[in-house]
Amino acid sequence: MNLSEVLIKPILTEKANSQQDKLRRYAFKVARKANKLEIKKAIETFYGVHVTNVNTSVTPGKNKSRFTKSGVISGRKPAYKKAYVTVAEGENIDLYSNI
Numbered sequence: 475m476n477l478s479e480v481l482i483k484p485i486l487t488e489k490a491n492s493q494q495d496k497l498r499r500y501a502f503k504v505a506r507k508a509n510k511l512e513i514k515k516a517i518e519t520f521y522g523v524h525v526t527n528v529n530t531s532v533t534p535g536k537n538k539s540r541f542t543k544s545g546v547i548s549g550r551k552p553a554y555k556k557a558y559v560t561v562a563e564g565e566n567i568d569l570y571s572n573i
Contacts, residue, residue, distance in 0.1 A: 475508060475512055477519060479505055479508075481513075482504060482554075483502070484501065484503075485501035494567075498560055498562075498563070500558070500560075500569070501557070501559075502556070503554055503557075504530070504557045506553070506554070508555070510528040513528050514528050514559070517567075524562040527559070527560040529557070531556050532556075533554055535553040536550070536551050537550055538550065
């Protein structure tokens with residue numbers, strides 16, 4: 475898998491921000507087929523940091539429905555994979571530089 479296809483986007487939530495400050499752990503939405511070695515290599519090349527640990531989890535898709543004028547529309551949200559990346563002591567990733 476190409477390294478530019480591995481990382482989709484960083485996850486910027488309150489929980490992820492508190493883990494960045496306390497544990498040096500960053501959350502990313504990654505491709506479903508990416509493994510931990512590919513994720514580690516992509517983070518190290520794109521952000522220039524040393525990765526010490528990578529944890530992954532697959533969030534299952536959920537059924538969603540909404541009410542409209544034409545009736546109930548039912549659908550399904552897609553499943554996605556999250557990667558929690560811990561960087562080395564004294565290093566950090568600036569995720570807000572592109573905003």
